[in-house]
Amino acid sequence: MPDGDGTVTGGPLRSPMIDLKALREDPERFRRGARDKGIEVDFDRLLELDRRLRVLETRRQELRAEQNRLSKEMGPQIGRLSGQLKKAEGEARAQIEAQIAELKAGPQRLKEQIDALSAEIAEIEPAFRALLLQVPMPPDPDVPVGASSDDNVEIRRWSPEGYDLGRSFEENRGFVARTHLELVRDLGLADFARGVKLGGTRHYVLTGLGARLHNAVLRYALDFMVERHGFTPMTVPVLVREEMMIGTGFFPGGRDQAYHIEETRRGAGEDLYLTGTGEVSLMGLHAGEILDASDLPLRYCTLSTCFRREAGAGGRDTAGLYRIHQFDKVEQVVICEADEQTSRRWHQRMIGFVEEFLQSLGLAYRLLQCCTGDLGAKNADMVDIECWMPGRGEEGPDGRPVGAFGETHSASRLYDFQCRRLNMRYREGGEQGTGATTFCHSLNNTVCASPRILIPLLEMHQQADGSVAVPEVLRPYMGGIERIG
RNA sequence: GGAGAGGUGGCAGAGCGGUUGAAUGCGCCGGUCUCGAAAACCGGUAUGGCCUUUUGGUCAUCGGGGGUUCGAAUCCCCCCCUCUCCGCCA
Structure with missing residues (x-):
């Protein structure tokens, strides 16, 4: 199997990707979108290839129509003559053969022309598809234009009662914050050396109560979504086919980030990829399907192990539980009708x-x-x-970190970008329905990724004596334990 | 891992290489009949693309890809999937 991009051709999905009609009508919108996102796409070439392909395709169709017509006309004749040929002898035989050859000559010429066009199409189509696959979803007009995360805009902040984010941890709590690394070490919650021994850099082992806390917060997160918010929990593969990675939009851009299982090298038919988020399988669940409009919105969540190569992260965040190759995450996904307001409302929710x-x-x-x-x-x-x-960020005058915000969640609104690639549509009546189909909209958001979430959890709930208080909501998942250490 | 059987429209199920996008049945929609319903009968009932102002025309799609052929659901190759039996195994 080829590993090249732009080759989602098989399976139940024949990915339409970006809306080609929209692109033709308003290429400027897509150009601007890509530019603002800092993603380079050769739109001139893309549009030119599109034009050429359509000219070739139209011509080929005309020829094929002609071929089909001829075929219908003379198919039966050739069949009849071929039948006679079997019985015929000598002179009569030669005559029939000549007749057949004559009948075949016309279509033969057509076929040659069609083959020539097909060859031309086959030559430029892969490049066209690859380019199309690179076209990003244009950002909404109300998204601030900026180059990097430095230009992100704070919307609001929240802190528990009695904790003022404008003041230092020490001012808030009366003692100097330990970092999660120190807490984990002192309380025996993780073993980095052995993690690295097992899996190499950026691996870890959660030990004892560390493992328990990790499981507790994830189980709580899953129950929270299911019991409080009506999401349906799913267990899904974390090892998936390439078409799912492309369909969800992680490929081609994020190839470097995914672990690649090269099963073809062992004789299997296709390679597999480890997913970096449960979103891939949750979105892939209904790939290629026509959903029943009355079943929308679909609300799914999953607890899955996530794998990320962290290529390009260089030496950033090498210590601790922040940036690691394997973690567990509860993810939420919503698949709703194609309506901007509905989609926006779900995002907020x-x-x-x-x-x-x-x-x-x-x-x-x-x-x-x-x-x-x-x-x-x-x-x-x-x-x-x-x-x-509190244990993150630059060092203050006392040589201790001053604390910093660290990303723990990401809420995405994608319109029909993924659903187009995944060929996921809906209509009244679903598969059996009759009306027109529409691509769904999709959204996703983290609920809880651990062990990263353990960092704020441990650091915010640490006590002056070095112990850590277990938040009340987690205690039922920790066998009633109220305090670690 | 070994052996075999299959994958056709919403479902079931036909399909000597040539008017087969696909018989037939079911389902669904519309109509006739009826006070109404059922039955019966008649008609319709896939998706995507391209061309077209409308109407319409046309191409592709019978698991996926490639090949043979003037022509492929039908023949050949590769792959994916499902089922049965044997082996192995949480």
């Missing part, structure tokens, strides 16, 4: 769920409106949520 979740854990956070440069290819809009991590 999904962000609200996370705020409620973080508040119940007593974690301080802020919401950031991501700027165009930080959206990635697939999003029309994205809001990041960052938790306050």
